[in-house]
Amino acid sequence: MKNRLISTLRISLLLLLMPISALAQTEKDSVVVSSDVAKDSIRITNRYGLRLGGDLSKLARTLLEEGYSGFEIMGDYRLTRRLYIAGELGTEEKTTVTNNLNSTASGSYFKAGIDYNTYDNWFGMENAIYAGLRLGASTFKQTINSFTIYNTDQYWGEQFSLTTPIEFSGLTALWTEFIVGIKAEVLPNLYVGINGQLKILVSDDAPSNFENVYIPGYNKTFDSGRFGVGYGYNIAYLIPLYKKEK
Amino acid sequence: MNKYPFLFLFIGMVLLFGCERDDICAENTPTTPNAIITFYDVANQGTLKSVAGLRVLGEGQSSPVPTVNVVTTDSIAIPLRTNMSETTFIFHQNYSVDDNGTPDDDSDDIIGGNPDTITISYDPEEIYVSRACGFKTIFRNFSITLLDDGDNWIQTFANVTDNLTIENEEQAHINTTH
Numbered sequence A: 001m002k003n004r005l006i007s008t009l010r011i012s013l014l015l016l017l018m019p020i021s022a023l024a025q026t027e028k029d030s031v032v033v034s035s036d037v038a039k040d041s042i043r044i045t046n047r048y049g050l051r052l053g054g055d056l057s058k059l060a061r062t063l064l065e066e067g068y069s070g071f072e073i074m075g076d077y078r079l080t081r082r083l084y085i086a087g088e089l090g091t092e093e094k095t096t097v098t099n100n101l102n103s104t105a106s107g108s109y110f111k112a113g114i115d116y117n118t119y120d121n122w123f124g125m126e127n128a129i130y131a132g133l134r135l136g137a138s139t140f141k142q143t144i145n146s147f148t149i150y151n152t153d154q155y156w157g158e159q160f161s162l163t164t165p166i167e168f169s170g171l172t173a174l175w176t177e178f179i180v181g182i183k184a185e186v187l188p189n190l191y192v193g194i195n196g197q198l199k200i201l202v203s204d205d206a207p208s209n210f211e212n213v214y215i216p217g218y219n220k221t222f223d224s225g226r227f228g229v230g231y232g233y234n235i236a237y238l239i240p241l242y243k244k245e246k
Numbered sequence B: 001m002n003k004y005p006f007l008f009l010f011i012g013m014v015l016l017f018g019c020e021r022d023d024i025c026a027e028n029t030p031t032t033p034n035a036i037i038t039f040y041d042v043a044n045q046g047t048l049k050s051v052a053g054l055r056v057l058g059e060g061q062s063s064p065v066p067t068v069n070v071v072t073t074d075s076i077a078i079p080l081r082t083n084m085s086e087t088t089f090i091f092h093q094n095y096s097v098d099d100n101g102t103p104d105d106d107s108d109d110i111i112g113g114n115p116d117t118i119t120i121s122y123d124p125e126e127i128y129v130s131r132a133c134g135f136k137t138i139f140r141n142f143s144i145t146l147l148d149d150g151d152n153w154i155q156t157f158a159n160v161t162d163n164l165t166i167e168n169e170e171q172a173h174i175n176t177t178h
Helices: A002-015 A021-040 A056-064 B005-018
Strands: A045-055 A068-078 A083-097 A101-117 A128-147 A166-187 A190-204 A227-245 B035-040 B051-058 B069-073 B075-078 B086-098 B110-130 B134-146 B156-159 B174-177
Touching (some): A056 A068, A056 A227, A083 A128, A101 A166, A128 A190, A166 A227, A166 B005, A190 B005, B051 B075, B134 B156
Parallel strands (some): B035 B174
Antiparallel strands (some): A045 A068, A045 A227, A068 A083, A101 A128, A128 A166, A166 A190, A190 A227, B035 B075, B051 B069, B051 B086, B086 B110, B110 B134, B156 B174
C-alpha cells in the first residue's frame, strides 16, 4: 500500500506542472477504489478500450489569449499492454503580430499515430509515461491583414501600408511529430495528461511572396528550419471495452 | 526519474526551439534599398568627380537627407518614397547660407549655390522579407528626369545597367555627369 502511494505520488508530482491541484484530493480516492478492486481480483488484468477527450489548453487559450482560438479532440485505442493507436483532430485560428506584419492562419488538422507506454505500473494502476509518433496534416488559409514597409531610412516618414488584406487559401502542410507525455487516472476512467511535441515539417505550400508563419496543428514555424514545437494538456475518458490478463 | 533521460532531453529540445528569437528584424537584413547615385566628370567620361558642397533636399521636406547635408562627395545614397511612384529631390551644389547678420531669422537668408530639381519615377513592388522584417519595397523600371531651370549643373543621367530595378545597395543605380 505504501509503495503504491509513492508510485502515485511520483505521477502526481509530474501532474503538479498542471494547474489542477483541485483534483489532487480526488486522486487519493481513486487509489483506494482501485486497490479495493484489486483485492477482489485474483489475476492481474488490464482494461482495454477507447479513450476519448479534448485539449484543455486550447480551450483556455481561446478564452484568454487574444488572436487565438482552437479546439482539439483526441482519442486512443489500446492494442497491447504498452501500445496504443492514437490521433487528434482539431481546428485553430491564430493571428501573428510582429512590428511590421499582421497575419492570420486558420484551418483544421488531423494527426494519427501510436503511443507507447514506457511506465511499469504498480498493481491495479493504469498511468502512463509515454512516447508517441504522429503523422500530421493540415488544410488552412493564410491572410496578410496588414503590413507597413520596413525601411531603415525614415527620411520620408510614412511608408507604404497594405490596406486591403491578401488571402491565400487552399494551403496544405504535412509533418511528423514526436510526442512525450504522461497520463494519470485521477478518477475512475478519467485521465488527465500533459505532453510535449517536437515536429518536423515534411512539406508545405508556401504562398507566393509570403510564407507560412503559422500552420494549424503544427503551430508557429521557425525561420531557422523545419522544426516546430507544441504541447497539449488533455482530459480524457476511458470507455472500457474488455479486460485482459497482463 | 533517471529511468527517463529521454524525457529531459526532449524537454530541453522543446525549450531550445521554443525560445528562438525570430520576431526582431536583424539590423544587417537587406530591406528597402536607397537609390545610389554616382557623379562622373562630363569632360572626362568614366572618371568620378566629386560634387562640392552638395546638399540634397526631398521635395516638401524641411531638412535635407542627413547623409547629404553639404558634403563633397562623388556618390550618394538617397531614400525613395515607398508610398508614391515618384520622388523629387533638389540637388544643391555649392550650398551656402548667408544669414545676413541675423542667425535666428531665416526669412532674410541668402542661399548660395546652384539647385537642380530631379524626379525619380518607378514602380514600387512589395517583397516579403521575413516575419520579423515584414515587407520591403524594390523599385522597378526607374527613370530620372531633370527639370530644366536654364542653369543646370547636372549634365546627364543614365541608369547604370539595363536591369532597371533598384533592389539592393550593392552597386550604383544611377550615373550622373557634371
